[in-house]
Amino acid sequence: MGRRTAEPAARLSWPVAVLAVTALAFLVLPIVGLIARAPWGELPELLVRAPVLEALVLSFGTALGSTAICLVFGVPLATLLARAGGWRALPRRLLRAAVTVPLVLPPVVGGIALLLLLGRRGLVGAPLEAAFGVTVPFTTGAVVIAQVFVALPFLVFAVEGALRSANRRTELAAATLGASRWQVFRFVTLPLVAPGVAAGAVLCFTRALGEFGATITFAGSLPGVTRTLPIASYLAMQSDPDEAVALALLLLAVSLVVLLSLRDRWVPGVRA
Amino acid sequence: MRRAGASAAAMAAASILLAGCAAPSVGSPEPTTPTTTPATGSAATTLTVFAAASLATVFDELAERFEAEHPGVDVVVNSGGSGALAEQIVQGAPADVFAAAAEAPMQRVMEAGLVAAPVVFATNSLELVVPAGNPAGVTSLEDLEREELRIALCDESVPCGAAGVRLFADAAVKPVPDTLESDVTAVLTKVALGEVDAGVVYRTDVRTAGDAVERVVVPEAASVVSRYPIAPMTDAAEPAIAAEFVQLVTGDAGRTVLEHAGFGAP
Incomplete structure (x- = not known):
């Protein structure tokens, strides 16, 4: 208010600065604790153990798979959400709430819900088994489903933000000039929102990689099939804390590399 | 305008933070405190019992009995995998009593010097x-x-x-x-x-x-x-109360409840 100049480094008032630094410390200190506690000397040996590599491969494979699925279904859902701006309040809010639910639901509850839907006695799972003999829980597919459930909103909201900030007039101009709907989407909309889609996909991937509660509840925990890195880390805590810390470091390193690769494109339209 | 909006939001967040923090711990956040948050009554003493998952039902019952016999004491049972509980205790979780579903996790806590003499109370x-x-x-x-x-x-x-x-x-x-x-x-x-x-x-x-x-x-x-050991923590906040709870579990009353639940005698 009243500040005319937009200096890049405007001074913060001191209470804000103190609280901000406290908040930052709260986020960073646990990570410092993890790093300080790490058995650095044995780390190489701990990380090449067969169960660790198995969990790493499984985690990467499933997280990539669920990110791909989120892209295929999430971008259209984000488009729907962006267009819902013109809807009436009630359906618009219901749609937004439905997409937000997995963000605020405890993942374990999400896992139970998935079990009650797709489990052997579930709403869809029971007919599925009766008709095709297919059971979903305790399979690698179940890991991917759990990850999609928790990670999809991250992609949808990132892409929706990009779509909203993209200038609709450019699309209209292209349409006026005779471009088909597909051409408008392919040559105008998509390039405009591509950074948002990329950022959403990266956040989606890291969330899928870290998924624990829904996975252990819905998919279980079997080495090589459903035991992902976070689950392996949790179980290692029971018997071999050093291995648990090593696994946690591995997850942390992967997440940091991925997030740093985002540079400043955390949220479309907001660049530091 | 945009800048003003952002700083207004920051101030709002700050006031929420201040209102939300009853304890004046803003200056030094404690990052390592794990899962349990005992629901402390106003003036009550809280006894925190870490118990193996298989003991949850029995210990809830024993906790109620203990509270009835000790007005002003609030027993909080934190149940989970014995190994995970042992690790939490070793990392400084505020337990007063530990009961495990095997001797290995208790051994780990003992090696850390946090319990002295565990007793097997059930099988x-x-x-x-x-x-x-x-x-x-x-x-x-x-x-x-x-x-x-x-x-x-x-x-x-x-x-x-x-x-x-x-x-x-x-x-x-x-x-x-x-x-x-x-x-x-x-x-x-x-x-x-x-x-x-x-x-x-x-x-x-x-x-x-x-x-x-x-x-x-x-x-x-x-x-x-499987043999289940129990022990009061050496650094329990109220050692006397912790010892009394262990006595309840290992004594006749505990025996009856444990047997009723299907546990064998030690």
């Missing part, structure tokens, strides 16, 4: 359970070798899984599990939901689950006995 053995109606027709441990069945076991790293490994070795059975869970309750839940055809849990859990599961008698199981 337990494993049992094969199936969902009500036994849809897959499981009759013996050998059925756990059937590939087409869905089987849930405890992971080897937790006591019920370690006991399971001994049981399968004794019975010369090589089970083909579909999931290795982190504690016994997770196995039981999956059996009760009918998501697996069979699971191996403690004898005492079968009673907890009620009608949702059925037991399958396994003669070999009686020979594999």
